[in-house]
Amino acid sequence: MCGIVAYVGARTAHDVVLDGLRRLEYRGYDSAGIAVLDGGSVDVRRKAGALGNLEAVLEAEPLAGSTTGIGHTRWATHGAPTDGNAHPHVDCRRALAVVHNGVIENHSALRDELTNVGHVFGSQTDTEVVAHLLEEELDGPPGGEGQAAQHSSSRTPEEFAEAMRRVCRRLAGSFSLVAIHRDFPGVVVGARRNSPLVVGRGDGEAFLASDVAAFIAATRQAVEVGQDCVVLLTPQRLEITDFEGNPTRGREYRVDWDASAAEKGGYDYFMLKEIAEQPDAVAATLLGRLGRDGTLTLDESRLDTRVFVEVDKIVVVACGTAYHAGLIAKYAIEHWAGLPCEVELASEFRYRDPILDRQSLVIAISQSGETLDTLMAVQHAKEMGARVLAICNTLGATIPRESDAVLYTRAGPEIGVAATKSFLTQLVAVYLVALYLAQLRGTKYGDEVAGVVRELAAMPSKVAAVLDTMEPVRAIARELARVPTVLFIGRHVGYPVALEGALKLKELAYMHAEGFAAGELKHGPIALIEEGVPVVVVMPPPSGRSVLHAKLLANLQEIRARGARTIVVAEEGDEAVRPYSDHLVAIPAVPTLLQPLVSVVPLQVFACELAVARGNDVDRPRNLAKSVTVE
Numbered sequence: 001m002c003g004i005v006a007y008v009g010a011r012t013a014h015d016v017v018l019d020g021l022r023r024l025e026y027r028g029y030d031s032a033g034i035a036v037l038d039g040g041s042v043d044v045r046r047k048a049g050a051l052g053n054l055e056a057v058l059e060a061e062p063l064a065g066s067t068t069g070i071g072h073t074r075w076a077t078h079g080a081p082t083d084g085n086a087h088p089h090v091d092c093r094r095a096l097a098v099v100h101n102g103v104i105e106n107h108s109a110l111r112d113e114l115t116n117v118g119h120v121f122g123s124q125t126d127t128e129v130v131a132h133l134l135e136e137e138l139d140g141p142p143g144g145e146g147q148a149a150q151h152s153s154s155r156t157p158e159e160f161a162e163a164m165r166r167v168c169r170r171l172a173g174s175f176s177l178v179a180i181h182r183d184f185p186g187v188v189v190g191a192r193r194n195s196p197l198v199v200g201r202g203d204g205e206a207f208l209a210s211d212v213a214a215f216i217a218a219t220r221q222a223v224e225v226g227q228d229c230v231v232l233l234t235p236q237r238l239e240i241t242d243f244e245g246n247p248t249r250g251r252e253y254r255v256d257w258d259a260s261a262a263e264k265g266g267y268d269y270f271m272l273k274e275i276a277e278q279p280d281a282v283a284a285t286l287l288g289r290l291g292r293d294g295t296l297t298l299d300e301s302r303l304d305t306r307v308f309v310e311v312d313k314i315v316v317v318a319c320g321t322a323y324h325a326g327l328i329a330k331y332a333i334e335h336w337a338g339l340p341c342e343v344e345l346a347s348e349f350r351y352r353d354p355i356l357d358r359q360s361l362v363i364a365i366s367q368s369g370e371t372l373d374t375l376m377a378v379q380h381a382k383e384m385g386a387r388v389l390a391i392c393n394t395l396g397a398t399i400p401r402e403s404d405a406v407l408y409t410r411a412g413p414e415i416g417v418a419a420t421k422s423f424l425t426q427l428v429a430v431y432l433v434a435l436y437l438a439q440l441r442g443t444k445y446g447d448e449v450a451g452v453v454r455e456l457a458a459m460p461s462k463v464a465a466v467l468d469t470m471e472p473v474r475a476i477a478r479e480l481a482r483v484p485t486v487l488f489i490g491r492h493v494g495y496p497v498a499l500e501g502a503l504k505l506k507e508l509a510y511m512h513a514e515g516f517a518a519g520e521l522k523h524g525p526i527a528l529i530e531e532g533v534p535v536v537v538v539m540p541p542p543s544g545r546s547v548l549h550a551k552l553l554a555n556l557q558e559i560r561a562r563g564a565r566t567i568v569v570a571e572e573g574d575e576a577v578r579p580y581s582d583h584l585v586a587i588p589a590v591p592t593l594l595q596p597l598v599s600v601v602p603l604q605v606f607a608c609e610l611a612v613a614r615g616n617d618v619d620r621p622r623n624l625a626k627s628v629t630v631e
């Protein structure tokens, strides 16, 4: 949710940090700030609103030239998005500055304790308690003898790191923290629990950030910071310990995409680029996982094959679009692997008492790998004794780290807040898991698995074919730009697709949209149908479970008879629907279970075009952020 960037090196810190913050803007924020070390104190500039507001302040009151700095883009959780609540936050002496991503759950009690010994708070944020706790650890209470202790350069960076460890041991909740202090020039100290933090190591310079996008223009050498760890960073030194001070190491990796990948590549919006990247994203996620002999290899998931053989229950936990991928996973797992599969909203699951044990496999689906609801669900599942497999698009993210195993999707960076290519790659991943279960448990013969594998291998070209025929869909979207509502219906795997189409329209066009299981129409929703109400109908293949097609055709006739304006997404050649379709969107013929890979694409394009026609910024929809790292 919030963006963190810290820099130590030879360049002017505030320039480097500001550039990093620009690259994190997509994360969603409502204020921003930068702090640098300025000899005997810290120099801070903060401003509510867009980064441009901060840049104007920096223009009017330039920061001191320094080579040590931290910056932050804030998405408000405690305290309104005001200048005073913007990060970085400082202590009473203005000797240090700290930025934070997450929620300090025990901040009230800590604030009371600190206030009682004389600390004065300048904000309503939970974060500011960290600044004063660090002050207590490094310089003592304000007004104490430490007050007299002016800038001292004889202190060691280890003191700073130890102070951070002591503070972290007192914090409850989720946090990635980064701090600088006047007595430790050229040193940045960080810490993380449940929120993302990654080190970038350059040539004579180093970064700490919430996302590699902040520093990949300078370096692609990254080091992941593990759970409950503290980092001491200088241009030449990287030391990571746990909160008790025991040395540990972060996994080093090379960021496999460069700065340009995170640019728009000629499209008006990241979302448009990411919709267009879907064939490649699907192909990349399949790469190396489809054996030549038609078998599957998921050994990189690090989950012992015995787990897949012994499992007797699957529970999928996720949020938003990832939850819709989970709903589709259910059909595939039950049909191919013959296993019971429940799908739960992570925010509900974590407060239930699910019946789980060592034979349960929980699959946590998350593009960002930082969604706090899903992370808490993972921790809840593990407490219940279940094994957890993460399906994630972000290397080294918290959810995969907290899981027993991970299957990475390879959609590449998804900058647009609305999930598109990450959704298709999540579908590919759940299909692979379902097939892998079937292969290991023998619920499908090798040749049957090979058949589906061949179908999967053909999907990138099928998705590309859909993308080539989207102009009529854009035209429909522009025609409907001012309608008050759009309904979506589907059956079987088409039902989660209908839900996903509605979610896209809600989050991008800020309008009412709702998805229904078509079979539910007669139980109430059909009362919504009147002259001109647009309804998107996701038709199953006529050649699949034919009963599905016949049932949905009947639903289509029912709503058309009541005046609905029908936008029908159907397999090319499906002539049965034509008489009832005001708009017919043809998609390639694919097997029933795989159809979401092609049927969701017109719904993505429809929502995006309609939102653009309404003048909305589809990359940064209001009130939303790319990664929801708060509850």
Ligand code: AGP
Residues within 6 Å of the ligand: 319, 320, 321, 322, 365, 366, 367, 368, 369, 370, 371, 374, 417, 418, 419, 420, 507, 626, 627, 628
């Ligand atoms: C979907 O377009 C939204 N961006 C949102 O629903 C998202 O899918 C949800 O917040 C889950 O995010 P995650 O996949 O990063 O966990």
